[in-house]
Amino acid sequence: MRSTRPLSRRRAKGRLPDRPDGLAVQVRRAFLRAFGGLYNDLVRRRARLGAAAVIFNADGRVLLVRHSYGRRSWELPGGGREPKESVAQAAGREVREELGVEITNARLCGLYYEADVDQHHFVFRCQLAAGAEPKVSSAEILEWGYWPLTGLPRPITDFTVRRIADAQSPSTSIAVAVLPARTWLE
Structure with missing residues (x-):
């Protein structure tokens, strides 16, 4: 249903941003929340897919990497999928690129969707x-x-935990x- 209030009044109540590009962002986010991946089909855009590896050692500690950019946070090894690559292959490639080792016994253990950035994350438990x-x-x-599960390093996101x-x-x-x-744990 369309509002009969003037545009300036709707802006004043905080319903629309003052910047014209802000409206496009607001509409896109509304579509993403309502339709998820269908939005990508409507605008002929490929979904963003990420893959990560959760690797525990014999003592039950988890392998984490610390990034050299941004907040220099601790994360699971992983990253974006390349064209024509499966998400399992992406997880293996990312571990190889970041740590110079191969993974085995990759088992999908999580699938997460971040609506705000329109990204699907595939997480594999591997060795x-x-x-x-x-x-x-x-x-x-x-x-x-x-790292021990009871003493994970900081900074780290709640998503990684x-x-x-x-x-x-x-x-x-x-x-x-x-x-x-995401929430940062400092």
């Missing part, structure tokens, strides 16, 4: 290949380490969730 020793092999990674928790399940269940905006 390192026998005898593999990670080493920083990308300029985007400062360092890596295995959630993916680690969901991957702990020994069953074959897959966590599926639509995510709110």
Whole structure:
């Protein structure tokens, strides 16, 4: 239903932004929330797909990498999918690029959708290949380490913590969730 109030009055109540580009962003976000991936089909845009690997060592510690950009946060190894690549292949490639090692026994353990950025995240619980020793092999990674689940490093996002928790399940269940905006844990 269309409002009969003048545009200036709707802006005054905070319903529309003052910037013209803000309206386009607002409309896009509304479509994303309402229609999800269908929005991409309507505008003939490819969905953004990301893949990450959750790797536990024999002591139950999780492997995390610290980025060299942004907040220099700790994250799971991972990144965006390349064209003609499966999300499982993307997870393996990202671990190889960031840490110089191969993964095995990749099992999908989580599928998450971030509506605000229109991105699907696929998370795989995996193991390192026998005898593999990670080493920083990308300029985007400062360092890596295995961390106890009760003492995860900071800064880290609530999304990373959630993916680690969901991957702990020994069953074959897959966590599926639509995510709110990320929160930083400092």
